[in-house]
Structures are given as structure tokens and as C-alpha cells.
Amino acid sequence: MTDISKHEPTTVYIRPTSGFAALNLKDLWHFRELVVFMIWRDIKVRYKQTLLGALWAIIQPVMTMLVFNFLFNNVAKVSSDGIPYPIFSFTALLPWGLFSTALNSASRSLTSNHNMITKTYFPRLVLPMASVLGGLVDFAIALVILLGMMVYYKITPSITALWAVPLFVLSSIVTALGVALWLSAINVKYRDVGYALPFISQFWLFITPVAYSSNVISDKWQVIYALNPMAGVVNGFRWALLGSGNPPDMLVAISSFISIIILLSGLVYFRNMERTFADTI
Amino acid sequence: MAIAIKVEDISKKYKIGAAPGKFKYEMLRDQIVALPNKLFRRNTVEENYIWALKDVSFDLEEGHVLGIIGRNGAGKSTLLKVLSRVTEPTTGSVTVRGRVGSLLEVGTGFHPELTGRENIYLNGAILGMKRSEIESKFDEIVDFSEVEQFIDTPVKRYSSGMYLRLAFAVAAHLEPEILVVDEVLAVGDAEFQRKCLGKMNDVAAQGRTVLFVSHNMSAILRLTQEAIVMQKGRMVMRAHTNDAVDFYLASGQSQAGERSWDPTELTNAAAPFTPISLKLVDSKGKVVDAIRSVEDVNVEMTYNLAAPVTGLRVGVYLSTVRGEYVFTSFDVDDAAMYEKHSVRAPGTYVSRCNIPGDLLNEGRFIIGVNASTFGIKRYFMDENALSFSVDPSAAPGMQWAEQRNGPLRPRLNWTIEKLDKKGS
Missing domain, CATH: 2.70.50.60 (abc- transporter (atp binding component) like domain)
Structure with a gap:
């Protein structure tokens, strides 16, 4: 038994917060272990009672790649900038998969853990954060397949990949978290999000150069195209790992700027809605 | 003695339909339809609110055990939720010295696919325990829960009793400065309830502050010296537990009987x-x-x-x-x-x-x-x-002015037979 009289207990003031409350990062830091535990829980549980287990992390992108290869390479004969189509699309499917799983699970993270929210206090930000970061494990598994494919196709990435890939991974995480903060907070009140999500991911996939090359977009539309942060991420991946396309330029800067805007606005909105989560969920 | 909890004029407003128990989803569609109204006419919806808590104030000194009684919907649970920071008050403020642990969190975040061992760690983290803290108490928790041989089995295979014991064991070992207990005793078998009450007694004996909500008057009487009575969101009485219980039992009757x-x-x-x-x-x-x-x-x-x-x-x-x-x-x-x-x-x-x-x-x-x-x-x-x-007037045995033990006083048919013949 610890002797509670030894240390002076911390004093907590509970009062209504108003306006755009402070982010309370101190509290989030205090609960950092919970983020780790939640990631760990999601990973442990993800493939429980499945026959193929973590193989799904490989099967999903590989099957998508095969379908894309058939549809866009064999049937539609889409240009892949002179790179073998399978690896061209797989390189893009990796960050895309990370983004879409993160977006989907994080957007539902509050509603699927509603009993935690209605019964106990912790910074609610923990839930979407853990969901987004949990997707990194699947990403890492699929990355091994990509490295295998690179060996097979005899593609040597430039040394820049070492810093560029983590940076683009970070960018897709930031984007996913930003959008998920909006959607998860809205989802607490309006379950419409659950129905809109599959449509949003599908639509987003079409406007991102995963199955095709961004070169097919005419130059005058490129700036508008760059407003999609995932376009910058996917192009960046292809550039860093396969050496295709242009090095990051103004368009990537626009992409990154947009994703940071989404994240910051998401944080403010989330914090503002957090107050009523336990009452409305 | 220092004040552990200082509650000042807290009120909590719920939109009708959003209040717990009267749950109604709010639809985006309805909001859009209502938008023109909202823009041009203000303050027309005030009557759609209820006050789950209204102007509640009290102080509680460290090491005291306070009972909270009231009927369903009186605001007891809302009060505990505000104190444990699950929900914010609409107005007013609370100053809490120390960590608030609550037994209304029993089993929160338990995942059916994870083993007992894994759930102990997870649940501990959700309740705000550090990893090292959980490790140092792990054996004690397992011991208390009596599920030792199933500790590496997924909890979905547990019986509901085992599940509950494990969940309670984690919450009970959180060792907060302030413990909030909401009606946990309504669940579990008699043996388990006895154990829970024992644990609460220990907590109080260690000089920690306890807030105890229950409909079980005997538990309230046994564990608390002082209680507050809640009625329709207001605190209507704070008194010795005996008086508070009497007051509570007599309340809510539109006429006697x-x-x-x-x-x-x-x-x-x-x-x-x-x-x-x-x-x-x-x-x-x-x-x-x-x-x-x-x-x-x-x-x-x-x-x-x-x-x-x-x-x-x-x-x-x-x-x-x-x-x-x-x-x-x-x-x-x-x-x-x-x-x-x-x-x-x-x-x-x-x-x-x-x-x-x-x-x-x-x-x-x-x-x-x-x-x-x-x-x-x-x-x-x-x-x-x-x-x-x-x-008891005219009941059997009233010729003696004494208390008769037991809740019943039946008129039983006695016979008296003399077995030896001496003196007849």
C-alpha cells in the first residue's frame, strides 16, 4: 500500500470551459501511456479469431494491386511513367492504405469506445490518435512486400528515400488525423458520418493518383490537384522510391500546408466539441 | 482537516432527448430544417432543457465518507460524472484535491478478445495508472479477483461473475485520494458484495475520501455517517445518515401511503x-x-x-x-x-x-x-x-415491554403439554 499522505495531491479545478478551449497538451502528455496501450490493444485485437491473421495486412494491398493491374494496365492501358505497373501502383497503395485505414478507424474511434467516454475521464484526443498510429504496423508489414518487389524489378531507391519516406508517412498521418478529428467529433452527434465514410474514401481514392499517374492531369489543373494532400504524398512516395516524376516542389508545399490547416482546424473543432461528447454520444 | 472536494453552485443542463436514459438521436436533417428558425427567432427553445443538477453546493473534508441518496433521475449519477470529469458542469465549479477514482468505471475498456492479464494493464491505463504502478499491484489485483487460473484466458470466456470480480479488482486497487462508488453493489453475488463493502471500508479506514451512491439503504447506513439527499437535481438535505434515510424514504409519496x-x-x-x-x-x-x-x-x-x-x-x-x-x-x-x-x-x-x-x-x-x-x-x-x-399494539407478547427481534411477529399456535404426572 502506498502512503498517500506522503505527497501533496494535485488539485483539479472543474468548471465549464467556454469558447475555443486550450488544447490542454499537458493532460495529453500525462496520458501518453494510454495512447501506447490503445495502439497495443488495437493491434492485438485486430486479427484475433481470423484464419490468416496479420497476412491480411499483405493480402489487402496485394489484391488491390492485382485488380488495378488488370483494369488499368491490361484493359485501360493507363500510362505508368515507364515503370512496371504492379510496383507503380503498389508504391502508391502503401501510403493510401495507411491513410484510408487510419481515416476509417479514427473516425469511428469515439463511437466504438463510447463506454470509455461515458464512464471515465481522459483526453478524448487519445482515441483518434491511437487509431491513426495503429495503422503504422500494417504499413510496415506491407513495406516488406514493397522492398521485395523492388528487388524483383531491380529498382534501387535513391538515398533521399531515407528521409523522404518517413516525411511523407508523417504527412499522410497528419492528414488522416486532421480529417478524422473532424469526422469523429461530428460522428458523436450525427451518425451520418458512418454512411458517408465509405463514399468519402472512395471519392478520395479517385482524386488521388494511386491507379494512374498525376501526369495525366493537365498543367492548368495541377495547382487545384495539389490541394489534395494525399496527391502530394503519393507522388512523393513514387519519387523517393521509384525515382519517377518530379522532386517535391511548390505543389508539395501546398499539399503539406493544406494538411496542416486540416489538422489545426480539426484540433480546435475537436476540443470544442469534446465538452459534450459524454452527453451526446 | 483539509477540504477534499469543494462543490460550488454547480448546475448541469441537458437538452431533453440528450439526457441519459431518454436518449434520442439528433438528426442532421432536423438541424438543417430548423436552421431558418434558428437564424430569425432566438431563445424559443429554452423550455426544451432540463436541469439534471441545479445549484448544488457542498464541501467534503478529507477522510470522510459521504452517502448520496435519491430516486432515479434525481441527479446522483450526473453529480458523480461531473466530479469524475466525465462531463462538464453548465455553471459552477468544483475544486478537487487529489485523484478521483470511480467504481462506476468498473470494466471500462475491457476488451473481450484480450486475456485477463492484458485487460488488467489496459484497464489500469484507462483509469490513469502508470505502468509501473499496475505492475507493482498486479499480484494483489489477481489475488483479489480470484481468477488466477484463467488470467491468460480471453475475458470473453469468463463467466459474468469472474468478469466483474476482475474489473472491480482493478478499479479497487487504483488507490485514488477520492473514491466515487456508484451502485456497484447492485451486481454480483452476496459474497462478492461483502468483499466490495470490505474494500470500501478499508479505503475509508486509510483516510481517503469516499462518495457513495446507492439505493441500498442498509449499505448506506452501514458505510456512511453522513448523507445528502438529492431531489430533481437539487440537494435538499445534508444530515446524519439516519435522518437523511428517513427523510428520503418519506419523500416522493404524494400522500402518506x-x-x-x-x-x-x-x-x-x-x-x-x-x-x-x-x-x-x-x-x-x-x-x-x-x-x-x-x-x-x-x-x-x-x-x-x-x-x-x-x-x-x-x-x-x-x-x-x-x-x-x-x-x-x-x-x-x-x-x-x-x-x-x-x-x-x-x-x-x-x-x-x-x-x-x-x-x-x-x-x-x-x-x-x-x-x-x-x-x-x-x-x-x-x-x-x-x-x-x-x-405493535395488541400483538402477541405485548404484555412485556421489550423489543422483539426479527422483522416478523407472527401469532403462532403454541401448545403447552405437561409430560410428567407429578402434581396433577
């Missing part, structure tokens, strides 16, 4: 059952709240069914003020009655029973109501619906 239910006390789970009134009626048809032990008395439960219900049973619990059950009886206990009323059509009903004279001992009794279908659904329950007192 009759209890009716306010719609705000009912949950959606009750539909199609609506309780109307519970009355205690003497042999002359008068509603009473004090009876003589030698007289018989009728208990009348009036209720409405909005739809036919199959297998419904409506019954009463009788218990003493100290929380000991005297008996439980349902209107269709008799097999022939059950057969006859297997389906009840919509309509208003009275289920009436007669408590014979020469049965109850002197004292205060509580009648509780239960309407349920066995093993399927509990429509309605109020364990403290009505209280009444029994006067």
Missing part, C-alpha cells in the same frame, strides 16, 4: 409498462402509512400497459429500513393465476395483494415494486417505492 411516479423518473426501458400508483390500503379502504400489526392490509399497484405483454409479473418486495428483505411476491406466483394471465392485453390494471395481520413486527418497512418477464426483461423496478410503519 401512496406513491405515484413522475414521467421524469421513468426510462424508455419501461415501455409499454407505465407505473401509475402504489397504495397501501387498510380494510376500510383508507390509504394509510401506518398500520397495526394485528390488522391486515392491501398493497395495490396500478399500472398501464400500452401494448400486450406476455409472461408479465408484477410484484412487491418487502424489506426493513435496514435493507433486509422480508419477502418477495409476484401476482402470478400461483400456477393457475399464471396460466390465466399469461398474456395481458393493453389497458389499466391493479395488482392487489393482501398482507395478513399478525405477521409483521414493529418498525419501519419498505415496499419495492418490480414488473418483469422472467429472464427476459425488467420493465420497471423501484426498490424504495413506499414506506410504512407497523404499530
Whole structure:
């Protein structure tokens, strides 16, 4: 038994917060272990009672790649900038998969853990954060397949990949978290999000150069195209790992700027809605 | 002594429909339709709010145990939620010295696929424990939960009792400076409840502050010296537990011996059952709240069914003020009655029973109501619906001015036989 009289207990003031409350990062830091535990829980549980287990992390992108290869390479004969189509699309499917799983699970993270929210206090930000970061494990598994494919196709990435890939991974995480903060907070009140999500991911996939090359977009539309942060991420991946396309330029800067805007606005909105989560969920 | 909790004028407003128990989803569509109204006419929706808490203030010193009593919907749980920071008050402030741990969090975040061991760590982290803290208490937690041999089995394979014991064990070892307990004792078997109460006693004995919410008056009386009574979101009394319990039991009766239910006390789970009134009626048809032990008395439960219900049973619990059950009886206990009323059509009903004279001992009794279908659904329950007192005059043994032990004072047929023939 610890002797509670030894240390002076911390004093907590509970009062209504108003306006755009402070982010309370101190509290989030205090609960950092919970983020780790939640990631760990999601990973442990993800493939429980499945026959193929973590193989799904490989099967999903590989099957998508095969379908894309058939549809866009064999049937539609889409240009892949002179790179073998399978690896061209797989390189893009990796960050895309990370983004879409993160977006989907994080957007539902509050509603699927509603009993935690209605019964106990912790910074609610923990839930979407853990969901987004949990997707990194699947990403890492699929990355091994990509490295295998690179060996097979005899593609040597430039040394820049070492810093560029983590940076683009970070960018897709930031984007996913930003959008998920909006959607998860809205989802607490309006379950419409659950129905809109599959449509949003599908639509987003079409406007991102995963199955095709961004070169097919005419130059005058490129700036508008760059407003999609995932376009910058996917192009960046292809550039860093396969050496295709242009090095990051103004368009990537626009992409990154947009994703940071989404994240910051998401944080403010989330914090503002957090107050009523336990009452409305 | 330092103040552990200082509650100043807290109020909590809920939109009707958003309040717990009366849950209604708000639709995006409705919001869009209502938008023109919102833009041009303001303050027209004020009456759609209810105050779950209104101007509640109290101080609690360190090391004290405070009971919170009140009927369903009185604001007890909302108060605990504000204190444990689950929800924010609408106005007012609370100053809390120390970590608040709450046993309303029992099993929070337990994942059925994870093992007992994994869930202990996860649950501990959710309750705000550090990893090292959980590790140092791990053996103690496992020991307390009595699930040692299943600790590496997924909790979905646990029986509900094992699940509960494990969950309680984690929460009980959190060792917060302030412990909040909400009705955990309503679950689990008698042995487990005894253990929980024991643990709470330990916590209080270590000089920590405890807030205890329960409908179980005997537990409140046993564990607390002081209690507050909540009514419709307001704190109406703070007094010694004995007085508070008396006050609480007498409240809510629209007249002595009759209890009716306010719609705000009912949950959606009750539909199609609506309780109307519970009355205690003497042999002359008068509603009473004090009876003589030698007289018989009728208990009348009036209720409405909005739809036919199959297998419904409506019954009463009788218990003493100290929380000991005297008996439980349902209107269709008799097999022939059950057969006859297997389906009840919509309509208003009275289920009436007669408590014979020469049965109850002197004292205060509580009648509780239960309407349920066995093993399927509990429509309605109020364990403290009505209280009444029994006067022992003319009861057997009144020639001696003494207290008779036990809740019953039956008039039994004694015979006295002399076995030897001496002196005859």
C-alpha cells in the first residue's frame, strides 16, 4: 500500500470551459501511456479469431494491386511513367492504405469506445490518435512486400528515400488525423458520418493518383490537384522510391500546408466539441 | 482537516432527448430544417432543457465518507460524472484535491478478445495508472479477483461473475485520494458484495475520501455517517445518515401511503409498462402509512400497459429500513393465476395483494415494486417505492415491554403439554 499522505495531491479545478478551449497538451502528455496501450490493444485485437491473421495486412494491398493491374494496365492501358505497373501502383497503395485505414478507424474511434467516454475521464484526443498510429504496423508489414518487389524489378531507391519516406508517412498521418478529428467529433452527434465514410474514401481514392499517374492531369489543373494532400504524398512516395516524376516542389508545399490547416482546424473543432461528447454520444 | 472536494453552485443542463436514459438521436436533417428558425427567432427553445443538477453546493473534508441518496433521475449519477470529469458542469465549479477514482468505471475498456492479464494493464491505463504502478499491484489485483487460473484466458470466456470480480479488482486497487462508488453493489453475488463493502471500508479506514451512491439503504447506513439527499437535481438535505434515510424514504409519496411516479423518473426501458400508483390500503379502504400489526392490509399497484405483454409479473418486495428483505411476491406466483394471465392485453390494471395481520413486527418497512418477464426483461423496478410503519399494539407478547427481534411477529399456535404426572 502506498502512503498517500506522503505527497501533496494535485488539485483539479472543474468548471465549464467556454469558447475555443486550450488544447490542454499537458493532460495529453500525462496520458501518453494510454495512447501506447490503445495502439497495443488495437493491434492485438485486430486479427484475433481470423484464419490468416496479420497476412491480411499483405493480402489487402496485394489484391488491390492485382485488380488495378488488370483494369488499368491490361484493359485501360493507363500510362505508368515507364515503370512496371504492379510496383507503380503498389508504391502508391502503401501510403493510401495507411491513410484510408487510419481515416476509417479514427473516425469511428469515439463511437466504438463510447463506454470509455461515458464512464471515465481522459483526453478524448487519445482515441483518434491511437487509431491513426495503429495503422503504422500494417504499413510496415506491407513495406516488406514493397522492398521485395523492388528487388524483383531491380529498382534501387535513391538515398533521399531515407528521409523522404518517413516525411511523407508523417504527412499522410497528419492528414488522416486532421480529417478524422473532424469526422469523429461530428460522428458523436450525427451518425451520418458512418454512411458517408465509405463514399468519402472512395471519392478520395479517385482524386488521388494511386491507379494512374498525376501526369495525366493537365498543367492548368495541377495547382487545384495539389490541394489534395494525399496527391502530394503519393507522388512523393513514387519519387523517393521509384525515382519517377518530379522532386517535391511548390505543389508539395501546398499539399503539406493544406494538411496542416486540416489538422489545426480539426484540433480546435475537436476540443470544442469534446465538452459534450459524454452527453451526446 | 483539509477540504477534499469543494462543490460550488454547480448546475448541469441537458437538452431533453440528450439526457441519459431518454436518449434520442439528433438528426442532421432536423438541424438543417430548423436552421431558418434558428437564424430569425432566438431563445424559443429554452423550455426544451432540463436541469439534471441545479445549484448544488457542498464541501467534503478529507477522510470522510459521504452517502448520496435519491430516486432515479434525481441527479446522483450526473453529480458523480461531473466530479469524475466525465462531463462538464453548465455553471459552477468544483475544486478537487487529489485523484478521483470511480467504481462506476468498473470494466471500462475491457476488451473481450484480450486475456485477463492484458485487460488488467489496459484497464489500469484507462483509469490513469502508470505502468509501473499496475505492475507493482498486479499480484494483489489477481489475488483479489480470484481468477488466477484463467488470467491468460480471453475475458470473453469468463463467466459474468469472474468478469466483474476482475474489473472491480482493478478499479479497487487504483488507490485514488477520492473514491466515487456508484451502485456497484447492485451486481454480483452476496459474497462478492461483502468483499466490495470490505474494500470500501478499508479505503475509508486509510483516510481517503469516499462518495457513495446507492439505493441500498442498509449499505448506506452501514458505510456512511453522513448523507445528502438529492431531489430533481437539487440537494435538499445534508444530515446524519439516519435522518437523511428517513427523510428520503418519506419523500416522493404524494400522500402518506401512496406513491405515484413522475414521467421524469421513468426510462424508455419501461415501455409499454407505465407505473401509475402504489397504495397501501387498510380494510376500510383508507390509504394509510401506518398500520397495526394485528390488522391486515392491501398493497395495490396500478399500472398501464400500452401494448400486450406476455409472461408479465408484477410484484412487491418487502424489506426493513435496514435493507433486509422480508419477502418477495409476484401476482402470478400461483400456477393457475399464471396460466390465466399469461398474456395481458393493453389497458389499466391493479395488482392487489393482501398482507395478513399478525405477521409483521414493529418498525419501519419498505415496499419495492418490480414488473418483469422472467429472464427476459425488467420493465420497471423501484426498490424504495413506499414506506410504512407497523404499530405493535395488541400483538402477541405485548404484555412485556421489550423489543422483539426479527422483522416478523407472527401469532403462532403454541401448545403447552405437561409430560410428567407429578402434581396433577
